[in-house]
Amino acid sequence: MRLARRVEALVPSITLEVAARAKELVSAGRDILSLTLGEPDFATPAHIRTAASQAIERGANRYTPVCGIAELRAAAAADLSAVHGVTIRPEEVMVSTGAKQCLFNALQSLLDDGDEVLLPTPTWPSHAELVRLAGGVAVLCPSTADSGFAIDVELLRRKITPRTRLLMLSSPSNPTGTVIAEATLRQVVELLHDHPQLLVMTDDLYRRLVYAPGRFVSLLALDKALWGRVVLIDGVSKSYAMTGWRIGFCAAPRPLIAAMDKLQGQVTTNAAAVSQHAALAALLGDQAPTAQMVAEFDARRRIMLAALNAIPMVSCVEPLGAFYCFPDVSAYLGGKAPDDVELSRYLLEEASVAVVPGSGFFAPGYLRLSYAASVPLIVEGVRRLAAGLAAVAAAS
Numbered sequence: 001m002r003l004a005r006r007v008e009a010l011v012p013s014i015t016l017e018v019a020a021r022a023k024e025l026v027s028a029g030r031d032i033l034s035l036t037l038g039e040p041d042f043a044t045p046a047h048i049r050t051a052a053s054q055a056i057e058r059g060a061n062r063y064t065p066v067c068g069i070a071e072l073r074a075a076a077a078a079d080l081s082a083v084h085g086v087t088i089r090p091e092e093v094m095v096s097t098g099a100k101q102c103l104f105n106a107l108q109s110l111l112d113d114g115d116e117v118l119l120p121t122p123t124w125p126s127h128a129e130l131v132r133l134a135g136g137v138a139v140l141c142p143s144t145a146d147s148g149f150a151i152d153v154e155l156l157r158r159k160i161t162p163r164t165r166l167l168m169l170s171s172p173s174n175p176t177g178t179v180i181a182e183a184t185l186r187q188v189v190e191l192l193h194d195h196p197q198l199l200v201m202t203d204d205l206y207r208r209l210v211y212a213p214g215r216f217v218s219l220l221a222l223d224k225a226l227w228g229r230v231v232l233i234d235g236v237s238k239s240y241a242m243t244g245w246r247i248g249f250c251a252a253p254r255p256l257i258a259a260m261d262k263l264q265g266q267v268t269t270n271a272a273a274v275s276q277h278a279a280l281a282a283l284l285g286d287q288a289p290t291a292q293m294v295a296e297f298d299a300r301r302r303i304m305l306a307a308l309n310a311i312p313m314v315s316c317v318e319p320l321g322a323f324y325c326f327p328d329v330s331a332y333l334g335g336k337a338p339d340d341v342e343l344s345r346y347l348l349e350e351a352s353v354a355v356v357p358g359s360g361f362f363a364p365g366y367l368r369l370s371y372a373a374s375v376p377l378i379v380e381g382v383r384r385l386a387a388g389l390a391a392v393a394a395a396s
């Protein structure tokens with residue numbers, strides 16, 4: 001069968017590939033330990049589940065407005081206004097099926113063929129794939145561990161061309177856990193002043209999962225006048241253990257919301273009605289479960305980071321947000337494992353631990369480990385990693 005070029009050109013997710021192979025090995029009876037999970041390993045808080053059950057009983061079985069139920073748009077607008085220090089009206093918020101659909105809607109509605117998007121890396125692969133799917137060109141702007149993966153704003157400046165339409169930021173970052181520092185954001189503000197044609201999209205999905213001394217800083221809060229050029233991507237998936245409920249929010253100027261309304265109206269109509277009521281309870285209800293989750297992630301983060309940095313020739317920048325560590329394992333490459341993709345295969349097959357290669361995030365030489373796993377799993381997983389690396393070194 002001949003398939004459309006735009007789908008043929010999509011790069012499959014390495015994370016899913018590793019996870020699928022790990023499952024195969026488990027089915028074959030192997031004891032595989034996976035540190036690949038990109039979602040909290042907690043249950044959705046009880047009050048959110050109750051709100052969803054009540055919504056079902058009340059009969060939330062119909063289509064909703066395309067942009068979402070009014071109460072949820074209002075609650076998200078209030079929450080985002082408080083975080084970003086500007087007045088965001090409910091009409092400037094759209095509810096979609098996960099932050100992923102928000103990104104899809106926004107990029108499809110903004111980009112024409114050949115429009116360039118500045119994309120600081122390492123980053124989540126879907127950022128680049130969704131840009132390409134919309135006909136855009138993802139212009140990768142690498143950063144390294146030496147700077148703690150700080151965005152190189154001078155590099156962004158050099159990569160701007162007459163076709164540059166958009167800058168994409170994501171803080172905290174998947175995969176590095178880096179939280180963009182205020183000083184860096186101030187440089188970004190300057191860049192935006194110098195290039196008034198540029199729009200900026202911020203994927204803030206992990207903003208509630210931040211650990212001291214990290215602090216989420218909003219670009220908009222630094223310069224309120226940027227509202228009108230900023231597209232905010234947000235949602236409940238990661239901070240309320242709601243990945244499967246599929247609710248995300250996009251806040252943007254009205255013309256973009258209207259375009260996305262038109263687009264989504266032809267694609268999925270509305271995000272699931274019951275999930276919207278659950279997300280409403282998440283935003284308006286008790287925030288203590290999220291605080292507990294953050295405390296638990298913080299404890300696990302310290303354990304994983306210390307264990308990784310104790311492995312000879314491995315170094316890991318301290319992640320201050322999200323739930324990933326991103327160690328540099330380049331010293332182990334060559335011989336048995338010429339690159340990080342081969343290394344992660346070797347670790348899975350020979351050391352029974354599943355981790356994601358950094359190449360999947362445009363950062364060869366690194367591995368991504370998720371600490372959305374219990375402490376015993378983290379300890380045993382990193383022990384297997386260390387043993388696998390030692391075996392690779394001995395065999396090379």
Ligand SMILES: Cc1ncc(COP(=O)(O)O)c(C=O)c1O
Nearest residue numbers: 038098099100124174205235237
């Ligand atoms: C940076 C980032 N943005 C967006 C998403 C997608 O979020 P959602 O599950 O709400 O679609 C993910 C999921 O891994 C992510 O890591």
